[in-house]
Every structure is written in structure tokens, then in C-alpha cells.
Amino acid sequence: MTRRLAVAAFLSLAAFATSLAAQTVHKVQLPCESRNEELSPTGTQLAAFCKDHSLHLVAISSGAERTVAGGARRVNRAVFSPDGQWLAIGFTDGTVRVIPTTDDKTSAKEWKAGARRIDTLYFFPDGKHLFVGPVDSPGTVWDIAGEPALLATLTVEFGGILTCAVSPDGKLLVAAGDDTVLRWYDTATWNKKAENRDFLLETFALQFTRDGKFLLTGGADSRITLLDAATGKQVRQLTPDPGSYIVDIEMMGDKQRVATVYLDDAGNKPPHALVWNLTTAKSVPLKMDAHPTCGGIASGKLWLCSTDGNTVTISEYE
Numbered sequence: 001m002t003r004r005l006a007v008a009a010f011l012s013l014a015a016f017a018t019s020l021a022a023q024t025v026h027k028v029q030l031p032c033e034s035r036n037e038e039l040s041p042t043g044t045q046l047a048a049f050c051k052d053h054s055l056h057l058v059a060i061s062s063g064a065e066r067t068v069a070g071g072a073r074r075v076n077r078a079v080f081s082p083d084g085q086w087l088a089i090g091f092t093d094g095t096v097r098v099i100p101t102t103d104d105k106t107s108a109k110e111w112k113a114g115a116r117r118i119d120t121l122y123f124f125p126d127g128k129h130l131f132v133g134p135v136d137s138p139g140t141v142w143d144i145a146g147e148p149a150l151l152a153t154l155t156v157e158f159g160g161i162l163t164c165a166v167s168p169d170g171k172l173l174v175a176a177g178d179d180t181v182l183r184w185y186d187t188a189t190w191n192k193k194a195e196n197r198d199f200l201l202e203t204f205a206l207q208f209t210r211d212g213k214f215l216l217t218g219g220a221d222s223r224i225t226l227l228d229a230a231t232g233k234q235v236r237q238l239t240p241d242p243g244s245y246i247v248d249i250e251m252m253g254d255k256q257r258v259a260t261v262y263l264d265d266a267g268n269k270p271p272h273a274l275v276w277n278l279t280t281a282k283s284v285p286l287k288m289d290a291h292p293t294c295g296g297i298a299s300g301k302l303w304l305c306s307t308d309g310n311t312v313t314i315s316e317y318e
Contacts, residue, residue, distance in 0.1 A: 163205060199219070
């Protein structure tokens with residue numbers, strides 16, 4: 001299970017429109033035929049992955065674009081900072097590049113973060129720290145406010161780190177490893193504060209609730225588990241979705257609902273999604289009508305993309 005697969009699965013959230021009203025909010029011309037896009041959390045930009053393996057930064061309102069990675073080195077992952085001011089790019093050769101999204105005159109920051117492809121990139125809430133996860137390797141945490149500086153190396157018993165999440169106040173990082181263990185770290189000292197070894201299978205998705213009190217986990221056991229964010233102890237589990245596994249969890253704008261994306265264990269069925277209400281512990285299925293190319297939560301609403309040739313249509317669901 002690669003992080004690229006998890007990201008691609010979340011993109012299919014765009015088509016689940018049975019209970020949500022859709023409205024087209026933008027049409028954007030891309031400089032290429034795109035494989036998929038990454039949507040800025042601010043809803044102002046797209047990072048377009050082109051079929052020639054280049055990566056382009058595109059302004060949604062004007063269509064202005066610039067090439068931020070050519071096709072010579074393959075891009076495997078790209079992610080925006082929470083404020084949309086930075087774009088982190090992970091290459092298959094283990095290199096990471098961080099670029100400003102609004103000023104092409106500021107020099108990019110680039111460094112070798114590992115010997116293998118970068119599968120996981122995650123910005124801290126402050127946008128000044130970045131988690132980097134090369135495949136089958138220890139994860140690393142970098143201070144990128146100035147020249148990139150290594151702050152911590154997070155090890156696992158085997159494999160690498162599949163996903164991570166930082167608490168809203170920035171004080172805790174939780175990392176899920178290939179060894180199925182969840183580990184809590186104090187981001188001031190990088191001392192390990194807690195572990196959860198209750199999971200028998202891998203965790204692919206982590207998400208703190210907006211108040212920071214709970215951590216939502218999902219993975220190969222096909223269910224959302226709520227953990228106490230401070231101690232790592234299990235609070236409750238929601239009903240599993242048999243025959244599938246969870247690859248992404250996204251908090252909706254009302255703070256009580258989470259959109260959860262599932263893949264079929266056997267790979268015979270298309271991805272599907274459920275919206276869970278954390279108060280009632282009940283879910284609503286969302287019907288998939290088409291395969292989108294990007295998606296995300298913008299101002300509490302679901303934004304979804306679909307591509308036709310070089311044109312991206314962005315719709316808003318509420």
C-alpha cells in the first residue's frame with residue numbers, strides 16, 4: 001500500500017454526490033494533459049501531475065502557471081502547506097524540494113532526504129516543519145523555516161512509516177508504521193510519549209478531531225477507531241465495512257462528520273466512501289458516478305475536480 005495509492009483513492013471522493021448538491025465553481029485550463037492534481041487547502045491553486053512526468057503549479061482563478069518540476073526526475077508526491085504558501089515535492093530518487101507558491105523569485109529549498117522514493121509528505125500546522133517518509137525507511141522531521149535542518153528520525157521495527165498526523169496545537173505527532181504500531185511523539189523534545197500496539201494490521205489513515213481530543217485511525221481492519229489523543233487508549237470503534245480497507249479520513253466542516261474512503265480487499269470493486277457521524281456512530285453511503293482527478297475540503301465544503309483533456313472543472317458540494 002503506497003501513499004500514492006491512498007491519495008489516488010481520496011480523489012474518487014469527488015463522484016459521491018447522492019446526498020450533496022454540486023455547483024461548478026471553476027474551470028481551469030492546464031498546460032498539459034494531467035494524470036491527477038493536488039488541490040491547495042485555500043482553494044487558490046492546483047499542482048498538476050502531467051503525463052510527461054512534469055509538475056505544474058496553476059492558479060485556479062487566472063490559469064497562470066509555472067513548471068515546478070520537469071520530467072527528468074519523477075515526482076511521486078506533492079503536498080501544500082496548510083496556508084497554501086508552500087508546496088513540498090517528493091521525488092522517486094529520495095529528494096525533497098520545497099517551493100514558495102506565490103513568489104517564483106524566492107529560491108527553492110532542496111535536499112536529499114533518503115535513498116528511496118518519497119511516499120509520504122506532511123506539513124505541520126505551522127507550515128514550518130515537514131515530515132518526510134521514504135518507502136521502507138525511517139521517517140524524518142525537518143525544520144524548513146530556513147535552510148532545511150533535520151530535527152528527528154522516527155524509526156520502526158521494520159519497513160517504514162505509512163502515515164502521520166500532528167495535533168491542532170502542534171504539540172504531538174502520531175506516526176503509523178508498517179509494523180502496525182502507532183507511536184506518539186512530543187514535538188518539543190521528540191521523546192516518545194505513548195504507543196498503541198492493539199492493531200494487528202496496518203493503519204493507512206490518521207486524523208485528529210478539530211478540538212484535538214481524539215485521534216481517528218483507519219486501515220486494513222476496515223473500521224474507524226477513536227483513540228484518546230493524549231494517551232493512545234481506545235475510546236470506541238465504529239462498525240467495520242467488510243471486504244475493504246480504509247485509505248483516507250477527512251474531517252468535514254461541521255466537526256461531527258468524517259468522509260472515509262475505502263478500497264476493495266480483492267481489488268475487484270471500485271473505491272467507495274461513507275460519511276460517518278461521530279455523535280451518532282451512523283454512516284451514509286455516497287454514490288460514485290465518475291472518477292475525479294482531485295479533491296479536498298475548502299472552507300468546510302467538499303471541492304472536487306474532473307478533467308477533460310486539458311480542462312479541469314472544480315465543483316463544490318454542500
